[in-house]
Amino acid sequence: MRHSSPICRRTLKLALLGGALSLLATWPGYAADVTKARLEGAAAEPQNWLLPYGNYEGHMFSRLDQINRGNVANLKVAFTLPLASALTGNPDLNLMNHGIADDGFLYIDDGRGGIYKVDLNSNDKAQIVWKADAAVSADESNRSRGIAVWGNAVFHNLTDGRVVKVNRDTGEIMFDKLVARTDHPKGSGVNIKGEYFSAAPLVVNGKIMVANSYGDGLTRGWLHAMNPDTGAELWRTYMVPAPGEPGHETWKDNNEAWRIGGAGLWTTGTYDPALNLTYWGTGNAQPMFDVQYRPGDNLYSASIVAMNVDDGKIKWHFQYTPNEGWDYDENGVHQIYNVNVGGAPRKIIGHWGRNGFFYRLDGVNGAFMDATQYVAKVTWTKGIDPKTGKPVEYDPSKAVQTYIPETRMLRGDAPETYCPTITGGVRWQSVAFNPTKNRSYSAAIDGCTTIQVGESKRLAGTAMLDPKAPGGIRGRIDAATKNLGYTGLVRSVDVLTNKMVASFSYPYESQSGAFATAGGLIFTAFLDGRVVALDDETLKELWHFNTGVITKAPPFSFSAKGKQYIAILAGGGRKGSGYTAAWPEAKNWVNGPVVFFFAL
Numbered sequence: 001m002r003h004s005s006p007i008c009r010r011t012l013k014l015a016l017l018g019g020a021l022s023l024l025a026t027w028p029g030y031a032a033d034v035t036k037a038r039l040e041g042a043a044a045e046p047q048n049w050l051l052p053y054g055n056y057e058g059h060m061f062s063r064l065d066q067i068n069r070g071n072v073a074n075l076k077v078a079f080t081l082p083l084a085s086a087l088t089g090n091p092d093l094n095l096m097n098h099g100i101a102d103d104g105f106l107y108i109d110d111g112r113g114g115i116y117k118v119d120l121n122s123n124d125k126a127q128i129v130w131k132a133d134a135a136v137s138a139d140e141s142n143r144s145r146g147i148a149v150w151g152n153a154v155f156h157n158l159t160d161g162r163v164v165k166v167n168r169d170t171g172e173i174m175f176d177k178l179v180a181r182t183d184h185p186k187g188s189g190v191n192i193k194g195e196y197f198s199a200a201p202l203v204v205n206g207k208i209m210v211a212n213s214y215g216d217g218l219t220r221g222w223l224h225a226m227n228p229d230t231g232a233e234l235w236r237t238y239m240v241p242a243p244g245e246p247g248h249e250t251w252k253d254n255n256e257a258w259r260i261g262g263a264g265l266w267t268t269g270t271y272d273p274a275l276n277l278t279y280w281g282t283g284n285a286q287p288m289f290d291v292q293y294r295p296g297d298n299l300y301s302a303s304i305v306a307m308n309v310d311d312g313k314i315k316w317h318f319q320y321t322p323n324e325g326w327d328y329d330e331n332g333v334h335q336i337y338n339v340n341v342g343g344a345p346r347k348i349i350g351h352w353g354r355n356g357f358f359y360r361l362d363g364v365n366g367a368f369m370d371a372t373q374y375v376a377k378v379t380w381t382k383g384i385d386p387k388t389g390k391p392v393e394y395d396p397s398k399a400v401q402t403y404i405p406e407t408r409m410l411r412g413d414a415p416e417t418y419c420p421t422i423t424g425g426v427r428w429q430s431v432a433f434n435p436t437k438n439r440s441y442s443a444a445i446d447g448c449t450t451i452q453v454g455e456s457k458r459l460a461g462t463a464m465l466d467p468k469a470p471g472g473i474r475g476r477i478d479a480a481t482k483n484l485g486y487t488g489l490v491r492s493v494d495v496l497t498n499k500m501v502a503s504f505s506y507p508y509e510s511q512s513g514a515f516a517t518a519g520g521l522i523f524t525a526f527l528d529g530r531v532v533a534l535d536d537e538t539l540k541e542l543w544h545f546n547t548g549v550i551t552k553a554p555p556f557s558f559s560a561k562g563k564q565y566i567a568i569l570a571g572g573g574r575k576g577s578g579y580t581a582a583w584p585e586a587k588n589w590v591n592g593p594v595v596f597f598f599a600l
Helices: 021-026 036-040 584-588
Strands: 076-082 100-102 105-109 114-119 127-133 148-150 153-157 162-167 173-178 202-204 207-211 222-226 233-238 270-272 277-281 303-308 314-319 334-341 344-352 357-362 368-373 416-418 432-434 439-451 482-494 499-506 515-517 521-525 530-535 541-546 556-560 563-570 594-599
Touching: 100 148, 100 556, 148 202, 270 334, 277 334, 344 439, 432 515, 439 521, 482 521, 499 530, 515 556, 521 563
Parallel strands: none
Antiparallel strands: 076 594, 100 105, 105 114, 114 127, 148 153, 153 162, 162 173, 202 207, 207 222, 222 233, 270 277, 277 303, 303 314, 334 344, 344 357, 357 368, 416 439, 432 439, 439 482, 482 499, 515 521, 521 530, 530 541, 556 563, 563 594
16 A cells, blocks of 8 residues: 555664764765756766756767776675665666766665665765655556756655655755645546656756656656745646647547556656757657557657756657557657767767668758667568658558558457567667767667557546457467577667667676766666676777676766766566566576675
């Protein structure tokens, strides 16, 4: 049962080496407040890590080069930080989160509502300064993709629909607001209890942005901006248009499917200060596989949506796969490249699509530039139209797209196999960009999936789906689902030409994504716990360490007292993942959570 009283949500002050709390005042000076200028110039503070991807542009790149190709073979575990209390009540953690590093202090959460401030200034241990306990019930999902900082506070959006603000100095919870799972203006009023947060918050222009991530729970995705002082709502933009709103006409069914339409936002967006636009990728429409239940293009699912930060209004969008039905969400990060092309400055958005293609879009208006296949095999389409950016089989006159019939699952069809897999290409995984070499890097999965569609039916008297229908609420016959030939895949692409450059394969999937450094390295981790460093030119492996723990979180870097660290949180769950079917040995893998800190 959920905790019913805020009184239960307490702040625990941990004793420091037997000292009293007054000792905090004698510790090294607290970090400066996090401001708009600091966040927009985050790349100029390589000793810190202030944003989910290191900067607003989604680059996952560190300018630190103390650890480099020449010495990475000497990289060792400097120390670790177990977060064992996170296992209380629900041992199947699913942690995909980064930390925030500022002036030798690390702020990190444990997926169970625990938020920690950790002192790393001793260079030989990680010392917890305080832990704030937001008390998420064990009945809730224990998933996290990170936290945010603004002013002198840490913000965390929790899987139970709350947003908490925590004082960075003391660990006091300053406010605790229920933002999701409440009736709100223009809300669908349908199954709002299914809403939750998993994408890390994004702080832009003094606004805290949080997003409803649970489109698969038969809710409408939305992005919400809140006042950081009071928690009050500033605006909320829905990713499935209601009647009378632009795009609603692309839901051509008679089932009111738009009310449960999906298009959840479960990967943190990026932001362009020059244009004052924030870019978020959206999930699939619902029901997931039965496209005949929801004829039409189903905007704004499987799209990038560009929104004005001041009022949340949608300025433009680009839909990758209209009437999508393979579970190809396009939540993956949309990187911003400010580059020179042919001697002229150009703003480009790059996206490693879950559907198997790397896209380039114009960063000002979203116009399609080109797309290149990056997974080994694509069978759901014969390619991307070079003029429109749509699959070549797309026919705007059709309400239900047939694409390639042999790989387009419809009602009554036998089980069909399609590539890439049900999990993509790239899902939420961070992708990296080296601005000196103009190369982008992804780490994800390759393979194929077999699916059989089952008919979805509307539950009488509601807009909801009948779980007892042949296809249940997903429109899929689960017994027919099989994963085929899964392998981990790391790729690099030249963003000026959209030409693939190098590749690296591994037996297991990477859900950690890619992280690049000025030391000529790409770091990633695989599900079996192996953390690797690759040469950023050739993607040849230069170093590895096996944490012994299922690992899904992104690596990141910072320095304390002049020493560079590579950090990663190990602790990813198996429940609902499906990868134990691909790799039976995964049933014996160990969960975490432990933060590993590597240094020379």
